[in-house]
Amino acid sequence: MLGEMASLGWKIELYFLLTSSLTLAKRGKEGEKVLVRVLNIMQGQCYIEICERNPTQEQFFYGWIANRVSL
Numbered sequence: 001m002l003g004e005m006a007s008l009g010w011k012i013e014l015y016f017l018l019t020s021s022l023t024l025a026k027r028g029k030e031g032e033k034v035l036v037r038v039l040n041i042m043q044g045q046c047y048i049e050i051c052e053r054n055p056t057q058e059q060f061f062y063g064w065i066a067n068r069v070s071l
Contacts, residue, residue: 040069
């Protein structure tokens with residue numbers, strides 16, 4: 001439950017980051033690069049949570065990270 005609440009907090013903060021054009025405009029290309037990294041981290045966390053909830057999915061974890069998460 002606590003993990004879900006923390007995850008929701010990140011999603012809310014990311015929503016405001018994405019919708020604040022002023023923030024991205026000030027950060028420029030470097031800000032875009034950082035934002036993509038954050039999104040990749042969150043995607044990786046999602047895959048970890050899937051495996052924690054359903055260990056049968058662990059067999060796919062390596063492929064998910066190798067093919068879908070890039071830094």
